[in-house]
Amino acid sequence: MTPVPMLDVDRLVIRYRAGLFAARPKPAVNGASFRLERGETLGIVGESGSGKTSLLRAILRLLPVESGAIRLDGQDWLALKGDALRKARQKIGVVSQNPFLSLSPRLTIEEILAEPMLAAGQQRGPAMREKIAALLSDCGLPADFLTRRARELSGGQAQRVAIARALALEPGLLILDEPTSALDVSVQAQILNLLSDLKASRGLSMLFVTHNLKVVAHISDSLLVMRRGDVIEFGRTEDVIGAPAEAYTRELLSFGRHDAFS
Amino acid sequence: MPLLDVRNLSVSIPTPDGDVHAVRSVSLQIERGEIHGVIGESGCGKTMTGMATLGLVPKGARIAADRFHFDGEDLGANAARLRGRRIGLISQDPAAALNPVLSIARQLDDVIRTHRDMPRQARRAEAASLLAATGLPDPERVLKSYPHQLSGGMQQRVVIAQALATGADFLIADEPTTALDVSVGAQVLALLRRLVTERGLTVLMITHDMDVIAEACDRATVLYAGRSVETGPVGAVLRSPGHPYTRALLSALPDAAPHGARLAAIDGSIPPPRSAITGCAFAPRCPQAMAVCSAAVPPERGRDTHRWLCHLPEDAA
Numbered sequence: 001m002t003p004v005p006m007l008d009v010d011r012l013v014i015r016y017r018a019g020l021f022a023a024r025p026k027p028a029v030n031g032a033s034f035r036l037e038r039g040e041t042l043g044i045v046g047e048s049g050s051g052k053t054s055l056l057r058a059i060l061r062l063l064p065v066e067s068g069a070i071r072l073d074g075q076d077w078l079a080l081k082g083d084a085l086r087k088a089r090q091k092i093g094v095v096s097q098n099p100f101l102s103l104s105p106r107l108t109i110e111e112i113l114a115e116p117m118l119a120a121g122q123q124r125g126p127a128m129r130e131k132i133a134a135l136l137s138d139c140g141l142p143a144d145f146l147t148r149r150a151r152e153l154s155g156g157q158a159q160r161v162a163i164a165r166a167l168a169l170e171p172g173l174l175i176l177d178e179p180t181s182a183l184d185v186s187v188q189a190q191i192l193n194l195l196s197d198l199k200a201s202r203g204l205s206m207l208f209v210t211h212n213l214k215v216v217a218h219i220s221d222s223l224l225v226m227r228r229g230d231v232i233e234f235g236r237t238e239d240v241i242g243a244p245a246e247a248y249t250r251e252l253l254s255f256g257r258h259d260a261f262s
Numbered sequence: 263m264p265l266l267d268v269r270n271l272s273v274s275i276p277t278p279d280g281d282v283h284a285v286r287s288v289s290l291q292i293e294r295g296e297i298h299g300v301i302g303e304s305g306c307g308k309t310m311t312g313m314a315t316l317g318l319v320p321k322g323a324r325i326a327a328d329r330f331h332f333d334g335e336d337l338g339a340n341a342a343r344l345r346g347r348r349i350g351l352i353s354q355d356p357a358a359a360l361n362p363v364l365s366i367a368r369q370l371d372d373v374i375r376t377h378r379d380m381p382r383q384a385r386r387a388e389a390a391s392l393l394a395a396t397g398l399p400d401p402e403r404v405l406k407s408y409p410h411q412l413s414g415g416m417q418q419r420v421v422i423a424q425a426l427a428t429g430a431d432f433l434i435a436d437e438p439t440t441a442l443d444v445s446v447g448a449q450v451l452a453l454l455r456r457l458v459t460e461r462g463l464t465v466l467m468i469t470h471d472m473d474v475i476a477e478a479c480d481r482a483t484v485l486y487a488g489r490s491v492e493t494g495p496v497g498a499v500l501r502s503p504g505h506p507y508t509r510a511l512l513s514a515l516p517d518a519a520p521h522g523a524r525l526a527a528i529d530g531s532i533p534p535p536r537s538a539i540t541g542c543a544f545a546p547r548c549p550q551a552m553a554v555c556s557a558a559v560p561p562e563r564g565r566d567t568h569r570w571l572c573h574l575p576e577d578a579a
Contacts, residue, residue, distance in 0.1 A: 047443035047444065047445065047446070048414075048443055154531065155304070184303035184304050184470065185470065185472070185514050185515060186303060186510070186511065186514045186527060187527075188514070188516070189515075189516070189525035189526065189527035189528070190527040192516060192525055193524050193525055193527055196522070196524065211443060213444075214473075214515070214516050214517045215516045217516070217517070217521070218516035218517065218521060219516070219522070237521065238521060241521075248445075251448075252444055252445070255444055255445075255448055255473055255477060256471075256473020256474070256476045256477050257472060257473055257476040257500060257517075
């Protein structure tokens with residue numbers, strides 16, 4: 001028997017309603033089906049309006065779905081309610097695009113990293129302090145950052161703090177929404193290396209959403225291309241890059257330097 | 263004679279904690295009819311170089327240069343007069359550049375009325391023809407629209423039409439595609455190329471994206487810590503970079519390494535903007551640095567139009 005995938009999405013449809021009597025608009029996500037295997041990274045690529053954010057929100061249970069199914073870690077994810085949902089959500093960590101918007105400017109880095117643990121009912125104390133220090137060092141930051149605040153950090157350092165916070169409750173799935181789009185190329189390389197390290201050391205599964213096909217092609221095991229709500233391409237990264245089935249994917253790949261992927 | 267001729271430009275901004283050296287020593291020679299890319303990471307001075315050319319530096323900033331000329335005129339004294347007449351700006355976020363409560367017709371007309379002496383009917387026709395020149399289908403409908411009714415790519419075309427409406431022949435495009443989707447950005451770059459060919463425009467393209475340089479530019483200048491460190495034809499800079507920083511930047515790109523392999527990140531960080539730099543600014547992070555690198559300003563190397571500043575002899579590159 002094959003192991004249960006981390007995430008199994010089956011014919012998911014998401015539709016925004018304009019009003020009670022308005023005509024039904026085209027769905028934002030039109031029957032998306034894909035699987036994310038345990039310990040793997042799935043890249044989701046698409047331009048604005050392609051439905052990738054709607055898809056993420058549905059996986060985070062922030063948005064109702066019209067039909068279809070989502071199984072997370074073998075569990076019927078859409079059936080969970082109330083406390084059970086709250087508890088199960090700890091299996092997912094989220095990193096967003098701009099760390100300066102997602103990190104509180106008022107709190108110290110230590111308080112930022114403590115927050116998810118306190119919210120999950122863990123007790124303050126030496127054990128928590130130790131765990132926070134370990135998270136920080138796992139994400140490549142020195143211990144003296146604990147007393148600093150987000151505005152004193154560079155973009156790359158702040159994004160490392162955001163990744164550390166996402167890992168605080170030891171999730172199995174990390175959702176990354178354009179995690180390097182606000183960063184410089186040399187810093188982007190550091191963050192992509194860090195994600196590879198974390199994937200190897202913690203066996204994390206990752207959902208990596210971006211408009212930059214070259215970034216996600218480098219880091220992902222499989223690749224999903226969305227356009228106007230449809231999944232137009234889904235497969236192993238090397239297959240999609242090597243022989244893209246859709247003109248749109250080829251267009252994304254051909255932009256810029258042409259010695260790429262040689 | 264280059265259209266824009268900049269030698270050793272520096273821009274410092276006094277603050278209570280000491281001067282911020284936003285631009286330390288930038289040299290740029292931009293020929294008529296070319297798209298010249300200026301590439302660098304945050305804090306390298308690329309935007310401030312563009313702003314100095316537009317005469318839009320912060321109050322109190324000190325500009326110095328051995329030469330700072332646009333078409334033979336000194337930009338130190340004339341930038342404000344040339345701005346909007348000869349030199350136009352296309353900024354990163356078209357939604358922020360356009361007024362949300364005025365129609366496109368009104369916003370384009372404001373520019374045409376300010377810069378040209380034309381009766382109202384002729385101005386309306388000119389506005390429509392400018393929109394058509396930027397590849398917008400149905401200019402009449404666009405004229406009646408408000409910015410929020412247009413997509414990002416359409417808004418950026420309206421901003422380009424506004425820049426053309428002034429009669430400017432030199433455009434400074436500051437990250438013009440960063441806020442757009444890749445496929446839409448590619449169309450905007452193709453439009454700029456067409457305008458360069460058809461109208462004889464010259465473009466200074468400020469970007470952090472090597473793919474934009476490869477896709478759109480004829481020549482490129484690489485900036486690091488407020489200094490221009492390498493300049494040359496795009497093919498030469500991308501395929502046989504001379505400066506170790508350019509090489510490091512290219513190797514840090516995710517498609518430079520095999521699938522899934524570790525990327526060559528650049529260790530360390532850029533020098534603080536208030537610090538003084540002796541020698542080469544990249545020396546502390548350079549894998550090939552020698553003792554002389556942090557002591558003396560590097561000499562110019564290279565041949566023909568491909569030049570860089572480095573202590574390493576050319577064959578070591």
